[in-house]
Amino acid sequence: MTRSFSLFQVLIFNFFFTFGFIRVLSLSSDGLALLALKSAVGEPSAAFADWNNGDPTPCAWSGIACANISGEADPRVVGIALAGKGLSGYLPSELGTLRFLRRLNLHDNAFSGVLPPQLSNATALHSLFLHRNNLSGPIPSSLCSLPRLQNLDLSENAFSGHVPESLKNCKNLQRLILAGNKLSGEIPGGVWPELPNLVQLDLSANELTGSIPNEIGTLISLSGTLNLSFNHLSGKIPASLGKLPATVSFDLKNNNLSGEIPQTGSFSNQGPTAFLENPNLCGFPLRKSCSGSDRDISRGPDQNKPVDRSKGLTPGLIILISVADAAVVALIGLVIVYIYWKKKDDENACSCIRKRRFGEEEKGGVCVCGGFSCVSGVKSDDDDNNGDYEVEGGDGEGEGELVRIDKGLSFELDELLRASAYVLGKSGLGIVYKVVLGNGVPVAVRRLGEGGEQRYKEFAAEVMAIAKVKHPNVVRLRAYYWAHDEKLLISDFISNGNLAHSLRGRNGQPSTNLSWSTRLRIAKGTARGLSYLHECSPRKFVHGDIKPSNILLDNDFQPYISDFGLNRLISITGNNPSTGGFMGGALPYMKSSQKERTNSYKAPEARVPGNRPTQKWDVYSFGVVLLEILTGRSPESSPTTSSSMEVPDLVRWVRKGFDQESPLSEMVDPSLLQEVRVKKEVLAVFHVALTCTEGDPDARPRMKTVSENLDKIGT
Numbered sequence: 001m002t003r004s005f006s007l008f009q010v011l012i013f014n015f016f017f018t019f020g021f022i023r024v025l026s027l028s029s030d031g032l033a034l035l036a037l038k039s040a041v042g043e044p045s046a047a048f049a050d051w052n053n054g055d056p057t058p059c060a061w062s063g064i065a066c067a068n069i070s071g072e073a074d075p076r077v078v079g080i081a082l083a084g085k086g087l088s089g090y091l092p093s094e095l096g097t098l099r100f101l102r103r104l105n106l107h108d109n110a111f112s113g114v115l116p117p118q119l120s121n122a123t124a125l126h127s128l129f130l131h132r133n134n135l136s137g138p139i140p141s142s143l144c145s146l147p148r149l150q151n152l153d154l155s156e157n158a159f160s161g162h163v164p165e166s167l168k169n170c171k172n173l174q175r176l177i178l179a180g181n182k183l184s185g186e187i188p189g190g191v192w193p194e195l196p197n198l199v200q201l202d203l204s205a206n207e208l209t210g211s212i213p214n215e216i217g218t219l220i221s222l223s224g225t226l227n228l229s230f231n232h233l234s235g236k237i238p239a240s241l242g243k244l245p246a247t248v249s250f251d252l253k254n255n256n257l258s259g260e261i262p263q264t265g266s267f268s269n270q271g272p273t274a275f276l277e278n279p280n281l282c283g284f285p286l287r288k289s290c291s292g293s294d295r296d297i298s299r300g301p302d303q304n305k306p307v308d309r310s311k312g313l314t315p316g317l318i319i320l321i322s323v324a325d326a327a328v329v330a331l332i333g334l335v336i337v338y339i340y341w342k343k344k345d346d347e348n349a350c351s352c353i354r355k356r357r358f359g360e361e362e363k364g365g366v367c368v369c370g371g372f373s374c375v376s377g378v379k380s381d382d383d384d385n386n387g388d389y390e391v392e393g394g395d396g397e398g399e400g401e402l403v404r405i406d407k408g409l410s411f412e413l414d415e416l417l418r419a420s421a422y423v424l425g426k427s428g429l430g431i432v433y434k435v436v437l438g439n440g441v442p443v444a445v446r447r448l449g450e451g452g453e454q455r456y457k458e459f460a461a462e463v464m465a466i467a468k469v470k471h472p473n474v475v476r477l478r479a480y481y482w483a484h485d486e487k488l489l490i491s492d493f494i495s496n497g498n499l500a501h502s503l504r505g506r507n508g509q510p511s512t513n514l515s516w517s518t519r520l521r522i523a524k525g526t527a528r529g530l531s532y533l534h535e536c537s538p539r540k541f542v543h544g545d546i547k548p549s550n551i552l553l554d555n556d557f558q559p560y561i562s563d564f565g566l567n568r569l570i571s572i573t574g575n576n577p578s579t580g581g582f583m584g585g586a587l588p589y590m591k592s593s594q595k596e597r598t599n600s601y602k603a604p605e606a607r608v609p610g611n612r613p614t615q616k617w618d619v620y621s622f623g624v625v626l627l628e629i630l631t632g633r634s635p636e637s638s639p640t641t642s643s644s645m646e647v648p649d650l651v652r653w654v655r656k657g658f659d660q661e662s663p664l665s666e667m668v669d670p671s672l673l674q675e676v677r678v679k680k681e682v683l684a685v686f687h688v689a690l691t692c693t694e695g696d697p698d699a700r701p702r703m704k705t706v707s708e709n710l711d712k713i714g715t
Contacts, residue, residue, distance in 0.1 A: 033094040048062075057074055063085075077100065087109040096116065099121075099122060108133075115140055115154075119143070137159065153177040163178065163187055174199050187208055201216075201226055201227070208228075209232045212238055217240030226241070228251065229253045249274065272285045443492070494554055498549050514557075522629065539565075547600075615702070620693055622706065624689075631650070
């Protein structure tokens, strides 16, 4: 009997062992590789709560994205997104077996150890985001055997060794961010000519030495900021950096660079902060002049000896000096007389220029007022602005001052006043003009009004707060002009209209250019810009009026947020704001014939009189914009009721559709129905939009979270 029972136990054991083994074997090879990641994490984590080895595929697991691949019977893993989950442990080499993995996003965790070289076997990988971990060791040279690698962010880890020469093999690399590590040695020069698509380079906060390679000047696609700050770089700044695009900002501070800052090309666009904490640097835009020190050094020992004057001056020389003195006195007298009459003429001409140039007479045509100048002189107020902007004209008390906020745009006041100007639109937020400067560069000029004479300091403080906002998806303020009878804002001109016209057209017809990928790019860029305004700008701005007409587009359909901070400026100048707004605008930005109602985009609590604007208002408005991008429908204001807390029809309509499980084809813009492959992406954006448009402000996410969630879609 005992023997029979033992045999029965063996049979039961074999059954369960075999069954369990078969369950594990039923999991796809991608799933087994992911289980290796789960095992490599030091402590159990809720991030892996639904990672069950009994599932046939890992496609339903949290943080995992799959896609159908041609020639593959089952969906394959294409994305891992486990950022900010508090994961520790190491990165297993099995991740390299994920042949179709496109995006690995493990940033903001606590992974340690080395980056496994076997990761280069995941040949479909195009984005590797491992920033803000504790990874160490050298950057594997095999990493650039990944043929599709576009985004590499290893910043804020503990990587050591040199910047690998093998980076030159990353032919498709667009973003290289290695900041905040322990990289040492010189920056290799041969890498950069091989990276024609690089748009972002950040090697800051390392231990790099040597000089800046001339070859970095060959990065013709670079944009944003070239950041080499907080290293130990030495030598002269290569003049070749002046060949970089004019939109590139330099950050070379806190190094050991020396010599004169070159004055060619892109260097003319840089402010002094780009070169701070380099004691041996001199020249513009720093206040340290090179000429004086150079002259002192060039003097030989004999030149420093006192001149022997015992022999006295000859009579002929005395006569010559007397004649010269008389001529100088006469010349000074003529100059004084000329300046006096010139100033009188200028004072009489200024009011004419302002009235004709930025007055109310313009009817949409060209207004040219030439031959006059309101500039009485040029002054530099370095004590007040630390060299970050220049003041032209005026008396220092807010009278006739043109303040150039940065060096990215060089022009004179009389050039601005005499240039051809085109009236683009009028609203409660001012008249807007397109002005083409003498060098052919167009700018947008907004005329705010004539009030606020006694509030110059308050106005200037607000403008400078707006000017400190520098983000690729926010319209850049370049200068302003203040006088008792005139206030102007000069900003970048964005050339391709606004989102309202791109969605609905000027005659109500949608643009044929807005494919799904374009719409998703606009949504992502707008979210990044708004997140920056909320989280990173000096004032942590609340925009308060997010809507399609305030989302401007360039020729590549990159979005730019406009009109932030204007209501405060309008209140200072004494005007009454209304629903318009064209900061950075142009003729294509003007509102379409289908009137856009501002309340259609406002949060329910924003319609209650007396409520102060909050960032959650912007989140709601952005959600409505997302719904318009998805559906192609313009939101209409809710019917007038006794309550002002009603939500727009569009939000209610979409929520009702999801509650009733209506087909997605009934809600999405018909022009997108041909793009069947993006159904999952469209659905994901719908969910983001519905989260943003929650009625309870506390239930809405921060814009930072919204931006991060959108960035995960379609990558």
